[in-house]
Structures are given as C-alpha cells and as structure tokens.
Amino acid sequence: MAAPALTGLSPNQGPTAGGTTVTLTGTNLGDVTTVRFGTTAAAFTIVSATQITAVAPPGSAGNVQVTAISPGGTSGGLAYYYVALPILTAVSPGQGPVAGGTAVTLTGTNLANLTTVRFGTTTAASTVVSATQINAVAPSVPGGSPGPAQVTAISPGGTSGGLAYYYVALPTLTAVSPAQGPTAGGTAVTLTGTNLLNATTVRFGATSAAFSVVSATQITATSPPGSTGFAQITVITPGGTGGGAAFQYVALPTLTSLSPTQGPPTGGTTVTLTGTNLGDVTAVRFGTTATAFTIVSPTQITATAPTGSAGAVQVTVTSPGGTSAGLTYTRIAVPGI
Template structure:
C-alpha cells in the first residue's frame, strides 16, 4: 500500500485574548495564528491548559490553568511547537474602603475607592448598577462617579483581570431632605433668635442656611426637626435650606423684620382710671405682638403698618413707658402720663 510523507507546518501564534486573568485560572482565552488545526497541546508556561478546543486552523479557545506571574502560551502540533505569547496572572483585587461612604439618591457625586491590585479594573458597580464612570489612579486607588440609586446601603464591586472583589453594604444612598415649615417665620435683622425647622430626612444635616448665610448654629433634634439660630440678615424674605449627604432641601421662607419705631403717642396723657384709648404712629408696626404700658400688656388694635390703637390702663398718677414689640424687636419707649382727678 502506498505511504506518503508530508511536511507538517510549524504552528505560529499571532495574538492572545485576553492577555491576563486570575491566579486561580479558569479564564477562557482565544488563540489566533496559523497551522493550528492539528494542535495536540496548549501550555501556559509548563502547565497544560485546563482544556482547549480547536475551532479552525487559525483559531483555538483554551481555559487557563492556575498560575502566577507572566508565562508564555504555546501550542504543539506534529509540526512542532509554536512561538510563545505572554499571558499574565493577576492577583485578585481587594477593596478596603470608600470615601465618602454616602451620597444622594440622584448620584453624580465622586467617591474614592481604596484597595489592592486595582490596575486594569474593567468595571465598578454600586449594587447592580455600573458606575457612571471611573478612573484607575494607581494599583490601590480608583475614583468613581456614583450612579443614581434607591435609598439604603449597596455593595460596591470592582472587576479586574485578577477577578472580582466586593465591599458589602459599603455605600449608603441618602434621600434628599425636605422642609415643610419654619417657626416662627420671622425675626429681627440682628438675628440671634432660635427657629424650629420641620420636615423629613433631616437627621444627617450638615448645614442650615438663611439665603447664602450659614445659621449661627443648629441642633438636629430628630429626623423631622432641627432648631437653628438665625444669623444677621437684610430686611425681607430669605430662603432657608438644609444640606445633608442626600443633597439640598427645598427652600422655606423666613422674613427678616426691621425693629418697630414709634414716633408719636396721641393723646400723651389720660385719667388714672384708664378707660380711654391712645394712638401710636410709626413704622414697622404691622406685626405687633405686644404693647406694654408701664410694663403691663395692654389691649391693642393694629390698624396699619404705621398705626396702632391702644387701650390705656388704669394706674397711679405719673409717667409710664409705652413700648411696642414685633418679631423684629422692641421699639424705643414713648411716655404716657396718668393724671389724677382734680380736687376741690
């Protein structure tokens, strides 16, 4: 019977994809080249591939075995052994921390991840959602832009050539604060008074502002209440907002009021028995809360911002001070004189 001698070609490799994987092996690698149809062995360094499949004369898939460092991948056919192409075993990444570890449900903030073996990271996820973007700064540090998420903790995972690492319940999505009211809703230009803010998601407040000015101080009472000391401000409305890791709240209005000014008191005298009224004129009187006659609260009617009618109180003969108090402060005193009845 005839027998034919043939010259089997020496196999040649041109590329390897991917070029790295975990030290535990298990990565499926695609080899391309020529003369691969009769491959009988694939080796990673001196170690045979866990398995391999000849797809065509130019294409083989192989499962990398466990290993370390950088090794040469070769194939062997009856024609000989191919050239080697480098494959690198990468240590598995680890995560040790994230800073800051909380942010708004809307995402968009940047966090810094620390760990080891982070070079070549291909994916960063928050829960099941990929980071909006990320940048590998070094083998131990990555910055990532947080995607939107639901309130609560999520696990951060990093995938690199060496595998995937997870940091369970590492990052907290925080709901944005919501304000529903401020009481009292007004006060003096000089500030210094204390107001109570109500709303929800206030427990982690980091700042309270009146317009663009920070509160002189504030205390978080609960998730629904904050007390704040009002800073100095200009006459008119100011938007009060609260900042937390969840973002900035909606504004609620607070009014800075100038102190009341009394310019005239007419009539300036009356009987010791009271029973009459006198009229105060001035400015900033519309929000009057108290009128004191000789230190005693008197009945009054606010007619306008410049006009109040006050009930004169009975008392001993003599001169007493009359003052007006509003949320904006207390006026300078005007004098009212009680006159005794004439005697014969």
C-alpha cells in the first residue's frame, strides 16, 4: 500500500483557538487513519482518495507541519500557520465626523496579519504599519446618524474585541446676538445652534476667537479685531466645521463739526453733526443726556439739543462701532433785564 502524500492545504492558516476547516489535497488519502497538526491529532473526514477535510485543533502561534497517516505510512508535512488573535488597545483620535474621512491610528498586538478593519459593520480602508499599529480611515456612517461604533480588527487569527469610536454630528449656527460690534473687537457674543458641545475652535472670518461652551446649543465668544464689513462665524468640532451666521464689524463713528455750536439752556436748537461712519448711530448725547436725532447720511445727523445748565458739554454719538470722541456745544444763558 502506497504512503499518502500531501500537495496542498487550504487555508494554510487560522486562529490559535483552532476550529478552522482545512482542505488537504494529495494522493493515496483514501486509507488515512490519522491527521496531525504538529503532534496533535485532528478530527477529519475522507472525501476521496485525493481530498480530506480536517478541523484544525488548538495550537500555539507559529507554524506546524500537517501530516496524514495511513497503513501505507506517513506523508511528508505541509506548513500550517497558527495566528494569534489580534488585540486592540487604543484608537486615536477616538471621534470624528459622520461623513468619515478621519485618519485613525489603531494600536494593539498581533496586527501584522490583519486583513480587515471595521467601524461597526462598515469596512474601512487600512494599512498595516507593524505588528502593533494600523492606520485606518474612518468610513462614513450608514444613514449619517451620530453615535459610537465598535472598531474591530480581523486577521486569520480571528476578530479582536471592539473599541469605541464616536461619530459626531456636524455643528450648525442659527443665531448670533448681538450680530454687530466694533472693528476693535471685544464684543461678548452669544452663538446659538446645534451640536456645539465639543467645540474646539470658533472663528470670525479667518480669526480665532476666545470662547466658552455653555451647552450643546450655546457658546459665548468674544469677537476678535476685524475689518469693517461682515465676517462669517464658524465653529469647529470633531464633527467638522459648521456655520450659518455672520457678524458685522462696524467702524468707529467720528465727529468733525457741529453747527451751530451753541444755544440756549432751554434746548430745542436743531444741531447738524458732521463726521464719518454715522449711518449706524444708535444714540446722540449732549453730555450725559440722550436726545432725539435723525440720520441724514453716513456723514450727517441732525439732533435736537436738550435742556441743560449753562456752560459747555461734549456731544458724542454711539453706534455698534463704539462711541465717538466729543465736540463742544455751549449753552449760553439768556441775559437778564
């Protein structure tokens, strides 16, 4: 009786826990009585004189020789590789946008033979760097729903335990209050929106602003210095960059002349104020007294002098851009008779 011969194993690797169904091909296999993986006998089934299916028994990481034994003798061996179970110990970063695309580093052990990385049930693009590191790109979330996904690594050694990766929703802004302020910055602004809880950066245009996260729907920020005009406000979180609101930088108003520059203490004099950046003025004051006024143009306002004590007062105008320097208006007492 001829000795059995083995010509192929498929697959030729599997987990150390065993259990892999392996197809052995060769010749003179019809009378085989024993199949061994190393020195350990395995359960097997003779399919034909040229094929046997065997179940790999548990083994240690590394390779063993698979042999078939019959009354005719023992075959030569073919190598079967026991692969250790992959283990994940860290995912960095541990969060990213629902749209995917975040470069993620997976750290662990027994990663050299990795074949697949999954975020939840979705396969991710991945590259094996070493036995302890994999680089992966987080895929998008099916359905776009935020929340945790278990990251697992799969190799011939089996499937690792999972580590949580959190998909974060894109932030949005729905309101800014106040919506304007001086070009010098310094305005305390309340931003309202959604998904703001993990904000890392707030920008007015391209300039980062100091801020505090109040809740998932509110942030308080301090406007940085900026140029006259509108700046788009954006919020950056692990979920991405979101916006939807603008802040208007308003130039400081200036006064260059008053006409007339004097009037009676009883008030009532119509005074023409000339200057620049007067289109957004919200208040005109004679000393500390606010008065009625009309904006004629960005360079002219007419105001009604209020009553007051005889003497000089400073006239100022205030807008979201700030308060102007003052010009002198003098109340002259009516001479007695």
